[in-house]
Amino acid sequence: MSARLNNKVAIVTGAAQGIGQAIATRLAGEGAAVCAVDLHLDSLSQTLSSIEAFGGRAIARACNVTDSAEVKALFAAVTEELGAPAILVNNAGIGTAPNDGFDLYQQRMAERGAQMQRGEKPTVYADHIPDMEDEGWLSVVNVNLNGTFYCCREAIRSMIGSGMQGSIINISSTSAVSGEGGVHYCASKAAVLGLTKSLAMEVAARNIRVNAICPGPTNTPIMANISDEWKQAMVAAIPLGRIGEPVEIANTALFLASEESSSFTGQTLMANLGTYLS
Numbered sequence: 392m393s394a395r396l397n398n399k400v401a402i403v404t405g406a407a408q409g410i411g412q413a414i415a416t417r418l419a420g421e422g423a424a425v426c427a428v429d430l431h432l433d434s435l436s437q438t439l440s441s442i443e444a445f446g447g448r449a450i451a452r453a454c455n456v457t458d459s460a461e462v463k464a465l466f467a468a469v470t471e472e473l474g475a476p477a478i479l480v481n482n483a484g485i486g487t488a489p490n491d492g493f494d495l496y497q498q499r500m501a502e503r504g505a506q507m508q509r510g511e512k513p514t515v516y517a518d519h520i521p522d523m524e525d526e527g528w529l530s531v532v533n534v535n536l537n538g539t540f541y542c543c544r545e546a547i548r549s550m551i552g553s554g555m556q557g558s559i560i561n562i563s564s565t566s567a568v569s570g571e572g573g574v575h576y577c578a579s580k581a582a583v584l585g586l587t588k589s590l591a592m593e594v595a596a597r598n599i600r601v602n603a604i605c606p607g608p609t610n611t612p613i614m615a616n617i618s619d620e621w622k623q624a625m626v627a628a629i630p631l632g633r634i635g636e637p638v639e640i641a642n643t644a645l646f647l648a649s650e651e652s653s654s655f656t657g658q659t660l661m662a663n664l665g666t667y668l669s
C-alpha cells in the first residue's frame with residue numbers, strides 16, 4: 392500500500408455511498424485511518440468492507456451533521472479511538488428535501504421542454520421558488536451549510552487543541568458558481584465557498600489548510616432524483632462528453648488532503664469535466 396497519508400486520521404462525512412464512499416476508500420488506500428460518517432451506522436458497512444478488503448484501517452460512526460452536539464461527540468469519539476484528526480472532508484450534502492417544490496419544478500420543466508420540442512411557444516414556466524416552503528429551504532441549507540460549519544468548527548477546535556496541522560476539504564458544487572440548480576442548493580453551496588475562503592484566511596497561520604471542491608455531474612445515487620430527459624440534456628452539454636465518476640472527486644480530495652497540495656489554501660478546485668469555467 393502506498394502511504395501518502397500514513398499516520399493521519401481522517402473524518403469523511405456522508406461516506407455511506409457515492410462521492411463520500413469513494414473519498415473514504417481513497418484516503419484509506421493511502422494509509423489514513425478513516426472514520427466514515429453517515430446518518431445510519433448500518434449504511435456504512437459497504438464502505439467499511441471495501442476498505443478492509445485491501446487491509447485499510449477504518450471505523451464507522453453515525454452522526455447527523457446538522458446536530459452540533461452530535462458533531463462534537465463524533466470528534467471526541469474519533470480522537471479517543473483513532474487519534475486527533477488531521478483531515479476532514481465535509482461531503483454530506485443533499486440536493487432536495489420534502490416540501491421544497493422540486494417535484495413540481497421537474498414536472499413543469501419537462502412540460503416546458505416538450506412544448507419547445509414541438510416548436511410551440513412555451514407557456515409553462517419553471518416557477519420553483521413559489522412552491523418552496525420554509526421547511527424545504529431550511530433542510531437543504533441545514534445539511535449543506537450548517538453541517539459543514541459545525542464539522543469545520545469542531546475540526547479547528549481539535550486541531551488547535553492537539554497542535555495538529557491539517558487539511559479541511561469542503562465539497563461544494565459547480566452549481567454554486569453556475570446557478571444551475573434549486574435556489575436552496577445553489578445558495579448553500581455558494582455559502583460553503585465563502586466559508587472555505589474566510590476560514591482558510593483565519594487558520595492559515597496555524598498551517599491548517601481549507602479548500603473546496605466543486606464537482607460537476609457525478610455518477611452517484613443523488614442523480615436518481617433527476618429525470619432521464621434532464622440527464623440526457625446534461626450529458627449533451629458536458630465538454631468532456633460524459634458524467635464524472637466518484638473516484639475522480641476522490642482523487643482531487645486526496646490531492647488536497649496530501650502534502651502535494653501544500654501551497655493550496657482557500658482555493659476551489661473545479662472537478663467538473665469542463666461544465667463551467669471559473
Ligand SMILES: NC(=O)c1ccc[n+]([C@@H]2O[C@H](COP(=O)([O-])OP(=O)(O)OC[C@H]3O[C@@H](n4cnc5c(N)ncnc54)[C@H](O)[C@@H]3O)[C@@H](O)[C@H]2O)c1
Binds near residue numbers: 429610
Ligand atoms: N453527484 C453529483 O453530481 C454532485 C455534483 C456536485 C456536488 N455534489 C456534492 O457532493 C456531495 C456528495 O454527493 P453524492 O452525489 O455522493 O450524494 P449521495 O446522496 O449519493 O450521498 C450523500 C451522503 O450524505 C449523507 N447525508 C445526508 N445528510 C446527512 C446528514 N445530515 N448527516 C450525515 N450524513 C448525511 C447521505 O446519507 C448519503 O450517504 C454532496 O455534498 C453533493 O452536494 C454532488
